[in-house]
Amino acid sequence: MGTFSIWHWLIVLLIVVMIFGTKKLKNIGSDLGGAVKGFKDGMKDGAAEADTPPAGQVTNAAAAKDTIDVQAKEKS
Numbered sequence: 001m002g003t004f005s006i007w008h009w010l011i012v013l014l015i016v017v018m019i020f021g022t023k024k025l026k027n028i029g030s031d032l033g034g035a036v037k038g039f040k041d042g043m044k045d046g047a048a049e050a051d052t053p054p055a056g057q058v059t060n061a062a063a064a065k066d067t068i069d070v071q072a073k074e075k076s
Contacts, residue, residue, distance in 0.1 A: 017025065
């Protein structure tokens with residue numbers, strides 16, 4: 001009773017096709033595929049940008065020993 005038979009899925013598919021039409025379903029599939037591809041490309045670009053530090057950021061290796069921390073405050 002807990003699972004649906006093939007007839008239930010065919011009726012659901014028929015209702016979806018009747019509501020949306022085959023043209024809209026095809027467009028939804030291509031739009032979803034394009035979104036997934038764009039997401040994957042964005043993840044690749046984000047990983048490449050994470051490897052390089054942003055411009056103007058000083059890393060520990062490039063910092064001089066006599067660098068003064070601007071945010072440091074003296075205890076009173």
